[in-house]
Amino acid sequence: MASDDEHEHDEQVKRRRRAHQRAATTHERAARTEREAADTSEVFDDAQEAEHHRDAARRQERDADDERHKADDER
Numbered sequence: 888m889a890s891d892d893e894h895e896h897d898e899q900v901k902r903r904r905r906a907h908q909r910a911a912t913t914h915e916r917a918a919r920t921e922r923e924a925a926d927t928s929e930v931f932d933d934a935q936e937a938e939h940h941r942d943a944a945r946r947q948e949r950d951a952d953d954e955r956h957k958a959d960d961e962r
Contacts, residue, residue, distance in 0.1 A: 900961050907958035911951045918947035 925940035 904958045904961045907954045907961065911954035911958065914947045914951035914954060918944045918951065921947060 921940045921944035925937040925944065928934075928937035928940060
């Protein structure tokens with residue numbers, strides 16, 4: 888049977904994993920928003936702004952990947 892310390896550690900790990908997963912979801916949503924903004928910029932023939940939004944989307948996607956890796960690394 889797990890001790891109270893082990894149980895507490897397991898709960899802390901679960902909380903940290905959930906926090907990283909929530910952060911990854913937030914970054915994914917931000918990336919989606921940036922891609923939509925890039926599409927809108929293209930509609931208005933603003934290629935420079937569209938590229939700016941695409942760069943921001945890529946950064947958000949990298950951040951989401953980082954958060955998922957952090958969640959996976961929690962032990």
